[in-house]
Amino acid sequence: MKTRKWSFLLEDYKRLMEALGAIPSVEIEPLPRGVIQVFSALFEGSQTWTSEVPEADLSSIDPSLTRRLMPFQRDGVNFAVSKDGRLLLADDMGLGKTVQAICIAAYYRKEWPLLVVAPSSVRFTWAEAFRQWLPSVQPDSINVIVKGKDNLRGGLVNITSYDLLSRMDKQQAAKPFNVLIMDESHFLKNMKTARFKAALPLLKVAKRVILLSGTPAMSRPSELYSQILAVKPSLFPRFHDFGTRYCNARQLPWGWDYSGSGNLGELKLMLEESLMLRRLKSEVLSQLPxxxxxxxxxxxxxxxxxxxxxxxxxxxxxxxxxxxxxxxxxxxxxxxxxxxxxxxxxxxxxxxxxxxxxxxxxxxxxxxxxxxxxxxxxxxxxxxxxxxxxxxxxxxxxxxxxxxxxxxxxxxxxxxxxxxxxxxxxxxxxxxxxxxxxxxxxxxxxxxxxxxxxxxxxxxxxxxxxxxxxxxxxxxxxxxxxxxxxxxxxxxxxxxxxxxxxxxxxxxxxxxxxxxxxxxxxxxxxxGEDDMDEALLLEAVEAWDNPSNQPGSDVEESPSKKRRIEDYFGR
CATH class of the missing domain: 3.40.50.300 (P-loop containing nucleotide triphosphate hydrolases)
Incomplete structure (x- = not known):
């Protein structure tokens, strides 16, 4: 069976659908409502693909931060502000998502307290980043959660881990956060996990949602859905609609399989237009050390x-x-x-x-x-x-x-x-x-x-x-x-x-x-360091750490090495 494809401009979509609808016996599958919603300005001709993102006024943010932003990082902040502080920042690893997120959150500082949710191992790194990049934030107003009984709203900036958040559901109901940063947001990819279920109530009520992920799962779209739902729930309120369009959903004897992919070009365009910004290192290499x-x-x-x-x-x-x-x-x-x-x-x-x-x-x-x-x-x-x-x-x-x-x-x-x-x-x-x-x-x-x-x-x-x-x-x-x-x-x-x-x-x-x-x-x-002193010191440190030198061990250092180490310490 031979097939043919034709390409049409988005602004011609309405006329195309009207013309096809007038032809008898033609089955038409329209674009999803979410896609039409995202590209409505293009459909109406009020916006073009070359429309630039306006420059955001960052005068209220610490100059020590804004002066140090690289041009592409400033573009990231502008993009976020143009999306009303709701976005998935999917820059490649090493491009400074942390500093961009802090700057975006600072733009909405009047709406704080702020909540940062991150992997457990980087909670204190986030605290140091706020101290470094936003000196106007008092150090004692930065609250790092270390156990489930801590006060989730104990500071102006509150930092917790995904696992701790899942143990703090009672505190979440007390008062919502208007501004959220979710670091490594692909931790939320599985909607059945305690992580996602704990984060969802916060995401639903927050005005500003800043998701950070260096590894968006473009080849496995089903893993992106939870993040799309967090930032722009109106795009695809039902997962099945999303899965049918972009996951090549198949009905099997035991249920639906959403592990595939389809229409990836359309998905990429839609995400980039509505909520996602992704730059690769290769694209901004000239700006990086x-x-x-x-x-x-x-x-x-x-x-x-x-x-x-x-x-x-x-x-x-x-x-x-x-x-x-x-x-x-x-x-x-x-x-x-x-x-x-x-x-x-x-x-x-x-x-x-x-x-x-x-x-x-x-x-x-x-x-x-x-x-x-x-x-x-x-x-x-x-x-x-x-x-x-x-x-x-x-x-x-x-x-x-x-x-x-x-x-x-x-x-x-x-x-x-x-x-x-x-x-x-x-x-x-x-x-x-x-x-x-x-x-x-x-x-x-x-x-x-x-x-x-x-x-x-x-x-x-x-x-x-x-x-x-x-x-x-x-x-x-x-x-x-x-x-x-x-x-x-x-x-x-x-x-x-x-x-x-x-x-x-x-x-x-x-x-x-x-x-x-x-x-x-x-x-x-x-x-008084010289090469010999340094070499002896390295031997000493290694010997100190070597279990074979512990009392009762059958193995010892060679006599010459042991003598050098003892001489070094003056024993």
Missing amino acids: AKQRKVVTVTTDGINTRTKAALSAAAKELAKGQHNNNDKMKQALLVFFNHTAEAKIKAIIEYIMDMLECGREKFLVFAHHKLVLDSITKELGENGIDYIRIDGSTPSSERQQLCDRFQFTDKSCVAVLSITAANMGITLHSAALVVFAELFWNPGIMIQAEDRVHRIGQTSNVDIHYLVAKGTADDYLWPMIQEKMHILEQVGLSESNLSEKAESASFHCKDSQQRRITEMFQRSFTE
Whole structure:
């Protein structure tokens, strides 16, 4: 059977339907009501495809924010305002959806309090982002929900997770939020989940709904429906109508199957006209730095009592400032460093799993302590996620095979790497994201680690995420790294300054105790450093973390290495 297709302009739609209706025995399937609603201005000829989005007046928003918006980010804010603050911002990962969302929400500040719902691992990152980008918001008016009994409306800016929201249904009924930000909104794709059922009542009554997702499921339209319903429920009030048109719905003996797709070009046009804005990195590459660094503030709330006590004791021991011997001071600092690793494990794993759920298929995770590396690979293995691991125990002969496996696989894969053992000599540029699960006091080593992906052959800009936990050694390592990075930039040895060009958290020494510990880190790991001193320090840290050196172990370091470490600490 031969078929033919003809193309008609949208403004001719009415005349076309009238002409076809006058022909006898012709079956006509009109466009869905939602499509006609979206393109009504084009049907009537009052708007053209080239109509520009008007420039929004952002004079009421903190200038420190608006001045730093890239042109495409400013366009995103304009688009949102033109849609009355109801949109799906579906920019590619790494294009600054967070800062755009904060600016959009700030435009409607008179309608606050604001609610931000995000994956659990980035709640505190959102709090830091508001402190950084909107200095006019008092820090004590930012309310991060950490347990189900917390007050959902306890601040001007309220931040919770999807899972916590599902436990707070009684509080939701009290008073609605007018402005909502739903980060990683594809978490709502399944309408049968507790997440969606908890969010729906809030979405129904909110005036402004800002959905953020770097992975809109265009190839599986059924997963988009819940987000369309959240932003513009009048488009397709009934899922079956949407499924019939765009999911190639089929009636099977056991019910309807909506797993397919159809009319995707029409769906894309309709979404872009009505509620969705999506830019790819390739489209705005000229506006982006080659490397973008971002601080992700994580919490240590999930640590057990023993680890919490050990971390606190290590900090108090350092705060006494009674270490006259610099080597003894280093030993105390390494204890603090090790307890920080234990305290961060739960948050690290949560962040990695969130990245995978958000659609990040390939990325690198750098850590130092064996305990952290083991915990990450254990979690990935239990969830059936492919990974490679390179650390100090990986034979040189196997490294290239592991790198090739990562480089050429089409599946999701995580490269779990030791900061000190895999920071040079390997190429993994098939990924464009690097996650530092732990910090290291030598920024040169961290830059080398970043450059496993940022090198010749990389066709995209690279995102670098640093996981930083307050109340740990990170409080003192991070400012030190920022300062060192700034010095490297001034002499042309670093492409960007962590403190200025990253979405960075601010870690200031609030009291004499913090200042004293920071000074100890500075003195211990910066003064009088040479290559040999650095090498010995790395050996010392690795030895400290090696279970084989614990009492009762049958395995010990070689005599020469053990002697070097003991000499280093002056034992």
